[in-house]
Amino acid sequence: MPVLKRPALAIALACLAGTPAFAQSQTQPSSGSSNGPEEVVVTAQRQVQQERYVPITMTAISPQKMEDAHLMSIESIGAVTPGLIFEAGNGFPQSYIRGIGANYVTPGLENPVALYVDGAYVPRGAGTFFGLMDMGSVEVLKGPQGTLYGRNASGGAILMNTANPTDEYSVRTTAEYGSYDHFLGEAVVNIPVDDTFALRLAGRYYTDDGYQKNVTTGNHLKGDHGVDLRGKALWTPNDAFSALLTLEYSHDNSNSLSDGRTSSPPPLCAACGIPGGNANVGFYQTASDFEAPYISHSSSANLDLKYHVGDLTFQSVTAYRDLFGTTSEDNDMSALPLFVFQSGFGGKTFSEDAQVSSAYDGWFNFLAGVQYIHDDASDFAHLMGLGLGIPYGNTPARTDQDVTTKSFAAFAEVYIKPMDRMTITLGGRYSSDHRGIDTTINPVAQAIFNPAGTA
Secondary structure, three states, rough: OOOEEEEEEEEEEEEEOOOOOOOOOOOEEOOOOOOOOOOOEEEEOOOEEEEEEEEEEOEEEEEEEHHHOOOHHHHHHHOOOOEEEEEEEEEEEEEOOEEEEOOOOOOOOOOOOEEEEEEEEOOHHHOOOOOOOOEEEEEEEOOOOOOOOOOOOOEEEEEEOOOOOOOOOOOEEEEEEEOOOOOEEEEEEEEOOOOOEEEEEEEEEEEEEOOEEEOOOEEEOOEEEEEEEEEEEEEEEOOOEEEEEEEEEEEEEOOOOOOOOOOOOOOOOOOOOOOOOOOOHHHHHHHHOOOEEEEEEEEEEEEEEOOOOOOEEEEEEEEEEEEEEEEEOOOOOOOOEEEEEEEEEEEEEEEEEEEEEEOOOOOOEEEEEEEEEEEHHHHHHEEEEHOEEEEOOOOEEEEEEEEEEEEEEEEEEEHHHHHHHEEEEEEEEEEEEEEEEEEEEEEEHHHHOOOOOOO
């Protein structure tokens, strides 16, 4: 098993003078108030702060903004975030901040736009079409985040924070219906059990037949069907300690990855000009002999512990995520069984973040922490079709890859305030990754792609 070790050291220096003008506010005016825009609470510096005091180029999206703009999934936030672009790959979103991103999903290759959910790092892009259900906020940090969010975040970071339980009983339900039998229903219940314990339950069900038609089979494509469930429990026995447990489950079954029509001439269009290819179809049509859905299901647990003592706050975020998904494409985009690509991805991730921060009244404050990640990821890919000499039903050309990543990091920032309206930030991070890779190629794939048996 090849083993890769990579130590890294990142240093950051930032200076803020005057009223912070770096944060791009995406807030709406507070209802019933004429005192200006509402305050947005963010965690961009791993602390709960008002957005206007954070010297980071960022866009903070409040729950009201998400509702007003009808933002339903993570890729939709690009519509309200300058410099952020989301594209859809084979079952995973491709995010780019100021042009920096990645179009791969291979285990062990992490996106330069880091993704955090409730303070826990998500190391792989596969299966991260997260729905924006009952959110507290979404923050997009732009530019390198090498200190506090240093997991190769050269492009930036996206922080998703789900809504926490509150001390008021509430129920909220929404439903929508549209063409192609589109339906979405969502319910949120907040239950204050007593003065120290509260629950928040959220669920969403969605279904859509799709607007595209496969002229070969007569089925509708580009549809989506799934369910999202979340439960959060908050225990605050006193003013100094709090424990927040989050459990989530998501299942998605769609055929939205089907290809549309092709207008490319031969040889770019493999089936054009071949009898039975049906390559020339309508704008909202496709011709495919192979249909298989994109299926993804994930479950996660997150435990956030906080303890305040004096002017210090200690925090621990422990998270576990289990993910699996499969997808396929009829790459010849025709009714002929020429080329079919199928793949699967999955893995289990454990992470631990521990930190301490200060809130002194004087000129000096700090934040320091450590991070540990253990990620076991896997994927497979196989090809079949007459174009490769592998009829359907035969053993496909297949590759399997297993990647184990163990990572440790230590980070810190110091905040020096030599005068009013000026803060100097000094930060550093050290990280070390230990990665093992196992790859298996079956005999069919070796015979096709490496018939000579060379390395």
